[in-house]
Amino acid sequence: MSNRTASATSQTSFYGRLIGHRDGFGFVRPDAGGNDVFISPKEMLKAMHGDRVSARVVGTDRRGRPEAVILEVVEHANRNLVGRLVNERGILLVVPEDQRIKHDVIVAPIDTMGAEPGQVVSIEIVDPPTRYTPPVGRVVEVLGGVDDPGMEVEIAVRKFDVPHEFSDEAQALAKKLPDEVRPKDLKDRVDLRDVPFMTIDGEDARDFDDAVYAEPVAGKGWRLLVAIADVSHYVQSGDALDRDAYSRSTSVYFPRRVLPMLPEKLSNGLCSLNPHVDRLALVCDMVVTTAGEVRAYQFYDTVICSAQRLTYTRAWAAMCDPLSEDARHLGPLAQTLGHLEEVFRVLLAAREARGAIDFDSVETYMQFDANGRIEKIVPRVRNDAHRLIEECMLAANTCAADILKRAKRHGLYRVHEGPTPERLRALREFLKVQGLKLEGGDEPAPGDYARLAKEIRARPDSRLIQTLLLRSMQQAIYTPENVGHFGLSYEAYAHFTSPIRRYPDLLVHRVIKTIIHNKGHYLPPYGDTGLDDPMHRWRNIGDHCSGAERRADEASRDVEAWLKCQYMKSRIGEQLRGTVTGIAPFGLFITLDALYVEGMIHVSELGAEYFQHNEVLHELRGERTGRRFRLYDSLVVQVARVDLDARRIEFQLVPSMIRATRASRPAEREPDFYALPQEEESESEMPPWLAEALAAHPSSRKKPSKKNRDKKALAPAEKIHKEKRSKKSAKQKVKGSPAEKPKSGRSAKTARQPAGRAGSARKSRRGKGTR
Template identity: 30%
Template sequence: MASRNKTSHSVKQVLTQLVLQVFENNGNQTYNYKQVSAKLNISDPESRETILEILKEEAEKQVLKEVSRGNFQLIELKTFVEGKVDLTADGSAFIVTDDEAETDIFVAPRKLRNALNGDRVKVYVYGKSRGKHKEGEVIEIIQRAKMEFSGIVKLSERFAFFIPDDRKMQHDIFIPISELNGAKNGIKAIAEITDWPKEAKNPIGRIKTILGKQGENNTEMNAILAEYGFPLSFPAEVEQEAEEISEEISEEEIQKRRDFRSITTFTIDPVDAKDFDDAISFRFLENGNYEIGVHIADVSHYVLPGTPLDHEAFERGTSVYLVDRVIPMLPERLSNGLCSLRPKEEKLCFSAVFEMDADAQIVTEWFGKTVIYSDRRFAYEDVQEIIENKEGDYVKEILLLNDLAYKLRDRKFKNGAISFETTEVKFKLDENGKPLGVYTKERKDAHKLIEDFMLLANRRVAEFIGKKGKGKSKLTFVYRSHDSPKEDNLLSFAQFALRFGYKINTNSDKEIARSLNHLMADVEGKKEQNVLTQLAIRSMAKAVYTTKKTSHYGLAFDFYTHFTSPIRRYPDVMVHRLLEHYLAKGKSVDVETYEKMSVHASQMEKKAADAERASVKYKQAEYLQNQIGTVFTGIISGVTEWGMYVEIEENKCEGMIRLRDITDDFYTLDEKNYAIIGQRKKKIYQLGDEVKIKVKSVDLTKKQIDFSLVQE
């Protein structure tokens, strides 16, 4: 009997969806149960009776309203919405819809229908709400976010389970013995979900790749890549295509290009860089001005649309920079060879060439294909030495470039750009990848010199295309766009900054920028620098790739794009192709196609940043593993209802003090004031406060560090 009821319940569920679809698909139409039955081609009395029952129930739920006796109408046309699953720690989820005006929809764990974090789903939204969020249930999984997970194999005699690393993946994967692929108990591997039967609690999968022993550097770095969906190697056909590209630059190709081979040209990169995207050329003009060429590797000459090489680069979207390795977007033959602007080699480039006066004003500009010959490969440290000591190779050119960069920078900040100097954490590693020490990277004039000329090229390329045509005749292009911050985010940051004595003027964009820059300058080198900078960045919107908006708030540019790094960013390849197309007087391309590609590029950029952050967290945990019991001074960098995050001042490692471990009082979160407050003694621990901590424990698998508070 029970099973019959269960069947009839699921039939009723399906019928409910069909009934509501009738209303959904027919606007404001009013129907009685007979009309709905006719629409669904249902004639048997029992089912028609059930439809009448459904209509009444949905009216009670306030999804339908009974406008006259027996006649029903949809209250809210938007009963079904699509969105992305954002899973919470307790197994429930919020569905983030595409409509920015729509609040997230709450879905209880039992109503998720096996949807996983990041999946695109269709949700049926109830009339009732849970607080400020509407409630709903998943009725269809449109697209899985990922089917592969890194994790640990747990073996028993007749079957195995796979425990994923991803904390938002709350189901272990059942692995039949036949699908173990040689994996042993306790080994770290990549598993792929192959099936998830309707009534099954756990998905079924197979072991796809064995990564190695837990805790080994190579295993853990590859696990991070797999967790964020980056492949560990290139497909054979992609490698083969790269190998088959000729190294030779034909005379015919050179004839099509502007020749810069005899003009002084050099690259400036990190000392350990292997790919050189960009070079700078410099020459003095007879009229007293300077010609500065920003030469970018001509990747689109080698990577052609529709090829396996292009498809793979698009899917990856970006190179990924983990603590100890780079996972390139393009095979090494291209990224470190053909496209890398190595010294003493002729190379094909796409260039932005500027004639500038002594005040760094642009007199003329030119964009096009070039051939160059780099005379010298500089590391940032070499150039910094030349700037400081005023001697060395190409000293005259470098000092002039530095002077022009200063003028470009000043102008940018006067126009309202914001200077965020974040601390970049680097590790000293031994030959096995074990961290021996942690240090922070300092950005000096040499870094900023290159950055300012890259910003100039990016901005002028975007303006060149963005200002062509108006309205419908506007040319489709890929911009790097950055929105202004939401007012409440900015106000809450301003209130927090005030506690440290920094005033943020929120009257206008320019005033916001000016006061933020004052704050960034004042805070430099102080213990609260990282906390305030990170919080300021969090209060800002995120920069994205899009065809829709051209402006960049943080840089105060009306037009901005990414043109200068096609070896490691796919949007730059798109920009090169579009620029070449429009320089040849091509018609505007399809905007929808390029918007979809831009959305994908933004998503991959976020995944790469998350993977990079995870590798830093892993190394920080590994570094502190040998420091259990050591006392450090730290800054409170975050507060939550279960604890406070503390960043150690000397090495920037971040861990958590759990509230349950602070025993002198009962502490609760004061969200508004970014603080933890003791209920009896009223002791306050606030974001930015300095505290003494002791390293309590380290969980490498979870990349978690726990501290205990050393109370005075």
């Protein structure tokens, strides 16, 4: 047992946050730190996911982890829930959309606001659950039918508690703001309206945080100006707009919809650096040498008038061909773009020289039809115009961090720490098997990672190795303690360039203004815990902003998963080629090559034998045939089932692939790919793809009622598949297959193919009654 675990479990009782799991059990994350403590499904009846509880350790679970009982709910987290109203034997219930909450909520007929069974509703919890009684609630909002356009976003913002409505006070304050820059706003500002700034952004961008300009200077270098929207001039610390912005902490981007951090009057209008209108800005004015170093910089308040709004596509076309129509359309601004490209080239060379890590990745975006359904998913092409803006923003962000550091002012840094000793040790063991080596000893530098990433680029298993290099590193966060940015190889880094959509950037602006105007230390009016310690308050604010960032990511992923499930409904029965992108004891995760959609093949679909999961080799291997399935194998699969409730897509191997796998992968062959043995994580900290996959295990398979089967009929492909599986199961019983007669002493990591899924002991809540 680790010291952290011991410290968390040696006390009689402790406080922590309850984290539910979709399979019914949960964990308490201790307030004092340490490992999560297991909570059984029976104990989970006393409280709900997110509640703050008092608990006591009473023993260990079957995996040897400390197990606790819940003594008391100290703070109820779920005052409001979103779910579907159902009628179960005359009783109205709301089944939460968040599958980490296993309590169905009883609603009295007079408290439904006229909602009909099957509709999506938002409810308020009136009576929380106890061990013996379910929670009681009342409907406060009827959202509509589950298939209504935009319902996926309405569910996600409530499911993940994303603020989505501005307060009346904030809206009233925004309405009072002017529509344009006033003469009195120009006081004590440097007038740069004659400088031909330009914005370069995506085709669908509406909020323009930044504008750039460059020109050569004496001494073989360039002057680079990065103008950032001066949001702090209009949003005052602690006012209604600021309170709402802090609550959101970030704009949330969904396909076809954006939840802005600020009201649209500011985000798309008064603060946005739109072309040909005066706008207030905070400028980072830099001198960049031919070696790509920022030799000097200064910050000052200014007013600008952007001369051109360019898209990445048009800017890239002009950069590629100075004689193109896009370049001619720019006129004199083509020269400015040329100077920006020159600065970009030297900054990029400096980035490579300092050893910043640059992994290859594929981003996708969705194209929709007139009905709001996905038409296709395509890769987003990243060109040098994207990189140009990125390098300019990185330069300004490092200057912002540097001025905070030099002035010794409290603020938020964007911190990315290097690998932990445990992850580093596991990574080195994996690389040793591969015949590779990560230099740097116990504390490798970013350059060591960068050199290895470059070395493996031509290898057939480069994607696997790159994935494991990424997994060895930690997540970037906001914190007042500057420990540098490992991935970018910066000693100090902060977010300064996006105050319209990120609250930490707005805070950095305010701190910089206190420095350049010789004012006292800035202390936000949030995060106060009663301690007379500014750093403690800044830490709380950093934690809040980091949490809001993760919350936004979760909500966005949930919406994308919903849309992809809808997209794949019409493709049930189709055969498509995909790549194995994840392996677990219970199956394979497949990403379709042409559609960029991920789904799962359950282990029971791989063949009539036991499959052993090897964590070191990252493979599933059949014990009888020796058939192997490994990361980044290419397979042909058939779309078998789509579960919109669980946001899950299921595949099955086509029969020809099952036969061919044995022939192409003999048991004696040494594997080409190996996988990094990861440190054990509690289920409460599982990555999203693994958490979703757990629901695919037979123990959590849904068993719908007759009415529900009529309502949600199985697709023809699945009906055929279930019939084949039933016949196969019957045949196995006659022959006494390995699936029926497991050998004694079998490894705990061996996966057993069930004879059929209909015998699952656990019934899904959505399969009851008339759901």
